[in-house]
Amino acid sequence: MLLIRCPYCEEERPELEFRNAGEAHIARSANMAGESDDDFEKFFFIRSNPKGIIYERWRHMHGCARFFNAVRDTVTDKFVMTYKAGEPKPAKLPGVAK
Amino acid sequence: MSGAFRIPRAGRLSQAKTARFSFDGQSYTGIEGDTLASALLANGVHLVGRSFKYHRPRGFLSAGAEEPNALVQIVRDDARKTPNVRATVQELYDGLAANSQNRWPSLSFDVGAVNDLASPLFSAGFYYKTFMWPKAAWKSLYEPKIREAAGLGVSPDKPDPDHYSSRYAHCDVLVLGGGAAGLAAALAAAETGVRVILADEQAEFGGSLRFETGAKIDGQDGFVWAQAAIAKLTAMDNVRVLSRTTAFGYYAQNFVGLVERVSDHLKAPGHELPRERLWQVRAKRVVLASGAIERHMVFANNDRPGIMLAGAARTFLNHYGVAVGRNVGVYTANDSAYAAAIDLKKAGVNIAAIVDLRDNPTGPVIDEARALGIEINFGRAVIRAGGKLRVSSMTVQPKNGGGERTISVDAILMSAGWTPSVHLFSQSRGKVAFNDETKRFVPGTYAQDCVSVGACNGTDGLSATVDEAYAAGAMAAKDSGAKTAKGTKPKVDASESWSRGMLGAAPGAGPDTTVKAFVDFQNDVTAKDIRQAVHEGMRSIEHVKRFTTNGMATDQGKTSNMHGLAIAAETLGKPIPEVGLTTFRAPYTPVTFGAIVSHARGPLFDPTRKTAIHPWAEAQGAVFEDVGQWKRAWYFPRAGEDMHAAVDRECVAVRKTAGLFDASTLGKIEVVGPDAAKFMELLYTNPWEKLEPGRCRYGIMLREDGFIYDDGVVGRLAPDRFHVTTTTGGAPRVMNHMEDYLQTEFPHLNVWLTSITEQWAVIAVQGPKSRDIIAPLVEGIDMSDEALPHMSVREGKICGVPTRLFRMSFTGERGFEVNVPADYGQAVWEALWAEGQKHGATAYGTETMHVLRAEKGYIIVGQDTDGTVTPNDAGLDWAVGKKKTDFVGIRGMARPDLVAKGRKQLVGLKTKDPKVVLEEGAQIVEDPKQAIPMKMIGHVTSSYWSQNCGRSIALALVAGGRDRMGDTLYVPMPNGVIEVEVTGMVFFDETGGRLNG
């Protein structure tokens, strides 16, 4: 069981308290109704599924109930860092070589 | 007397404490502290099982957890028959009853042994080849026969009556393994004051100090020192000592699973004790001190009972006081077996000869053996063992060929060297490295905060082990935050040491031979099988493993993996590290389902949710159904009524007078705040801004893809307050969905969401008399149609307690839903029930609720929709705000596929024969005469007998359904084709007049 740091509780808590909520940094259009078919496909269906660093949304379901973002390595399963919802993708990741 | 092979004054058990036990119905006497293995050996019993594939007679290979052969069934009673228990691990208790496995009719005469003669049929890959044709025979013939013939043990046919417990624990330093290394590491860490957990799989700590007579620490015999060390650790407040506890899995971030065998060793455990306890430990640092496992020699008939690992024979002698034979041969490729020969010789056992593959080894143990007068043969191999149910001889030959000589023996002790136990290290995702000099894999690159010490790290010799382990324990403590260290390192005064050995098949079992030289005893894999796998094209060791099943039995190849790898590498003509080791996986040894499940079974498997009105329904004799975690009253049968009769009566009564229904399980969410209406606009298809406070609206929630996600009636209590209802099953995910959008997409909206499902009990009162029933109990609400029209909500009091009174209907009748604080739910229900009795009202359950809503064509999300249904498909276009510029699903709904012609649409179906009730889920076709497979154009989603309509009714999703009104379609069933007519969805009171009736 992984330990995940909730950026709101500022604490590492066991994975059981959390629920994954899919890929992060996929913004909903402010003009949703006007999106083209292609743009809607990208927004709703296409996910990156990388081998390595992935940006994900998690929810501290059985804790503060907040959604937040996490950087995880899909090879090692390690959480590189977590940050609050709405914050930009971190420019630099701690301990990750380019 | 506890057995003819018990040596007086040998071992550490007290002869006075005897224990009676039985094996295959025969009674024996052992001593408390014995394992089943040592007790049987003390009685001269070596034959304890039949092998998996060839049914060959088998005895004990080892004295520990690595045992592949001696698997027995322990029987306490009918429900407690544990199969595949390793006799070398099972502790003896008075009255223990064990049976051998995999034999019929008896262990010494086993019919299945013909498999041994027919072994060419069962060679490597036989599963993949032999049983491939004909295909149909697999299910009817091969699989049942193989299972019958090859099963190991019999599972009990009653539920497990034992209970199991589970604990989480946190510590600074977790030490796995309680031999000299683990104890030294634990002492070093514990002395700094950090929190330490020390676990060992054995009943007693000490590891190989149990048999190493040459070890002296702090001036004491090694094992005595170990007991003193464990006593010291046990007395420390910051240390938890767990014996009989196996670390079976090493997971991410130093999360380690351990299972403690709490009561399997007790005569009468009683129900206060769990059988096993699962420990889930999170450690800042882990010290791996898991030791090493001895390997056997791979030669012809090396599986005969009486042939065992040299270290095991030493354990049986030095710890349990048992001689494994009277005339013992030794076959070795390293020094360690000499120590076994020396110990046995000193105990009075004849050593027939030592056969050593090495040419001219030298060393103190060799000198000592020679001084004791033991015959030593260098440069020779045991090329075969004689005997069947028990080894009777060993045939010796110079390793490069030459004259054979057969020596009579009743046991053979073998040692090909020691394999470091890197299982847990490897599970931690550490990478092993091959040491070419010592021919072993040792921990290389670490992936987690752990360290390996002692034999599992390839460290030879007690002195070096204790040095390394003590330093590692102190370092682990320091790394996890220890400030002080005030201990003293244990001083090793005398030590045994050995390394090296051989890997692969011994001379006489080489590529030019066809002998049965076993590599994996438990799965009956021979050296020849592994070569054959390579010859048949397997190149990767993972493929060789699967093709031969080498290392895939319950012992996970603890003794066989390295031999198998070496033989594969030799056959491939590649160096061992290039072929690579197979992956180690959890569990290290088998773990019971009981330990993993723990208390989460039966009623504790999942929470049961009951409404406030549940006790009343129960007292009325309601039949309940499970809806998610909820228990819901399904119907209320009266004397003599079956479900059908009860539902018919309830359905008629509601439309004739009135009915009371417990709707408390409906999901309820309060949406509050200055932007509540804006938020509702975005989350539901309907318009909300203009809904007046005091009014309700039926809302539809979509996912972004445009499909219906949930629905429910929403009441606006105030400009900034909505009381939202959801489906019973959908409440948690709707809440999650709302929170997700509020927190991440629309965080600018000033809104709070609160789940109020459990806070409000809901009593639906439906039917022409509903108002008459409620009105006398209500204060402060004008109940007239003008003041409280259909789809409105008021706050006031009922029976003196607060209520949110909804005028709404899921039956098509005049109806109300009375929300009261849950604590008052049953009292208000009883008051309404008493009023209802005056008007002939009935209580009704979920089945009647379903029928009544289907009569009106009201859908149930999740039954009439399945996640691919749009509002238009469901005939709910009217609920989509046409002027709205945004809501979740607005774009998805407009996708080409979702607006295309011919989509499945919800319609009604009437069977031509009104008595026939369709089956929900039944498929619908246009032409029943077409060839199979027919083109299916839809399916039945809801279907009931409607007593009010006097006929059956159904809802269905049918391609282009609304263009087929009046058409005849067909529902093919096993007993014939049912003709149906496509209709509208409303079967009763089409004009809806009864809502105000």
Ligand SMILES: [Zn+2]
């Ligand atoms: Zn949190």
